[in-house]
Amino acid sequence: MGADETGLRARLVAAGVDLVLREGQSAVSLREIARRAGVSHGAPRRYFPTHVDLLSAIAREGFADLTAQVERTLRDVDPDPRTRLTALARTYLDFAAAHRGMFELMFRHDLLDSGRLRLRETSLPLFAVLADLVAQARRPTDAPAAVLAGALWANLHGIAQLWAWGSLPLATGATDDDALLRAALDAHLGPAPA
Amino acid sequence: MGADETGLRARLVAAGVDLVLREGQSAVSLREIARRAGVSHGAPRRYFPTHVDLLSAIAREGFADLTAQVERTLRDVDPDPRTRLTALARTYLDFAAAHRGMFELMFRHDLLDSGRLRLRETSLPLFAVLADLVAQARRPTDAPAAVLAGALWANLHGIAQLWAWGSLPLATGATDDDALLRAALDAHLGPAPA
């Protein structure tokens, strides 16, 4: 679990994560990361050939963090799939709001190399958790489980994105995202049980 | 309608639109736009104090184009609100796929100044069209119209985004976005009529 790994590679990623959380995606330059890690601007190149490689490693950390957070939440939630999906969705939105810069980076596919560094492999488990819960909560007349899960994920993601951008508050007049979240869950999974 | 406006301001925006459509968001630098417009790199500053101002003007064009495309589509569609919403949604997804670079730019709030240049005012009419149709299609037990419209928009937007990123095809195994679109519409508006 080398979280306190002392190698330069790990220090660079840690500095990048810290930076993106604090200052947002646009602050995460190679040179700034190197500065914060206390090395010269050329040093990162030894471990990350390009900027994209370093950003991908940082985003990977973000996906891992989000996944961990979801799993932690789910540990304390009772087994009813609908309840668990609600908790998962709430955690997703909270993550996006709390770590806005990281969330942005995670879905900036133009900045990331999703092929190398197994970035996709880090985000898929989360979807698998969601897909599994959706499969349990699915009603017979619903769309196939994979499609239903995809549509629900897209809805969550869209709410997170547009909410952060300020478009949804403006367009709907809402002051928090809870109504939207409930609407999305009700829509895809059927009305909430009492 | 000053599409062939000859003023430098308009030429810069036109060059930027062309560039973002052709090469994507990352290619839209001030200097490159100036080059394509045949002026020096300092010239844009006269009309757009910062890069953000120019990008915002370009994105504005994108919102206007999307809105126009939706309105054109809706002209030929029969008055049933559900049918019209389907057409609107299809147009939204097609636009995102066909003008990927522009679509990206339009929702890169970190690159845009949504306050000045009335950027928001350009995107709101589209939401109003959607909200109006949703209000007509809404069933009595559904969420309030504004919330329902917001949730549906978020779903559309999430599908467009995640599909373009390649996540949804990968996660769901789907090869086109039609199933997802239908799932989203069915979820929010009830099963499609025969």
Added chain:
DNA sequence: CACCGGAAGTAGACAGCGTCTACGGCGGCT
């Protein structure tokens, strides 16, 4: 007609960026 003033675009400078390359230093192996 002469003049002047402001608007419009030019051109050069600056700091910052990502990338590339040549170089120093140090540890471990033979």
Added chain:
DNA sequence: AGCCGCCGTAGACGCTGTCTACTTCCGGTG
């Protein structure tokens, strides 16, 4: 002892956005 290879340094290059000083030109006034 000597050498090789890894790691990090340092400087250069071309690109970016921004700022500022300058020319050029056109319209209105004396």
